[in-house]
Amino acid sequence: MTDTLSPLIADRSELLGQICELGDFQPGSITNATRRCGKPSCHCTKPDHPGHGPHFQLTQKINRKTATQNLPSPAAVRKAQSEIAEYRKFRALVDELVAVNRRICRLRPVKQSAQPEQAAQEKKRPRRSAKKSHAN
Ligand SMILES: [Zn+2]
Numbered sequence: 001m002t003d004t005l006s007p008l009i010a011d012r013s014e015l016l017g018q019i020c021e022l023g024d025f026q027p028g029s030i031t032n033a034t035r036r037c038g039k040p041s042c043h044c045t046k047p048d049h050p051g052h053g054p055h056f057q058l059t060q061k062i063n064r065k066t067a068t069q070n071l072p073s074p075a076a077v078r079k080a081q082s083e084i085a086e087y088r089k090f091r092a093l094v095d096e097l098v099a100v101n102r103r104i105c106r107l108r109p110v111k112q113s114a115q116p117e118q119a120a121q122e123k124k125r126p127r128r129s130a131k132k133s134h135a136n
Contacts, residue, residue, distance in 0.1 A: 005107050008100055015097045022093075025086035028060040030077060031068075 034051035036044045044051055056071040058080045071077045 005104065008104050008107070011100050012097065012104065015093055015100065019090065019093050019097070022090055023086045024083050025090050026060070026083045027087050028058045028080070028084055030071065030080055030084070031057050031059050033057060 032054045033056075034053035035055060036042075036049075036051050039045075043049055056077045058069045058071055060067050060069075071080055
C-alpha cells in the first residue's frame with residue numbers, strides 16, 4: 001500500500017517545490033483600448049475617429065468588481081504579461097496539487113489507534129466524547 005502512496009507523495013513535494021519557485025503572479029487580462037481624450041477641440045471628438053491609443057490596460061476582477069490599471073509602457077505590458085503567465089502556471093500547479101492530494105487521501109489508510117493487530121477489524125468504536133469535567 002505504501003508503494004502506491006510514496007510516488008504520489010513525491011509528486012506532491014515536487015509540485016509544492018514548483019509553487020515555491022514561481023515568480024510574482026496575479027490574475028488578469030491585458031486589454032487594448034482606444035479612448036477619447038475629452039478635449040472639445042481634439043480631432044478625436046469626430047464620430048469617425050478611432051480614438052487615441054491603443055492603450056494597454058490590465059483588467060482584473062476583484063470581489064466581482066472589474067478593476068483596471070494602465071500599462072503605460074511596453075515594459076509595463078511585458079511585466080504584466082509575465083505575471084499573468086505565472087498566475088496560469090500557479091493555477092495549473094494548484095489543480096495538479098489538489099488532484100494528487102485527492103489520490104493520496106483515497107489511498108492513505110485510516111490510522112488504527114491502539115493495537116495494529118486490530119487493523120483488519122472493521123469494528124466501529126463509539127467515539128469518546130470530550131470530558132466535561134469543567135462543568136461539574
Ligand atoms: Zn483627443
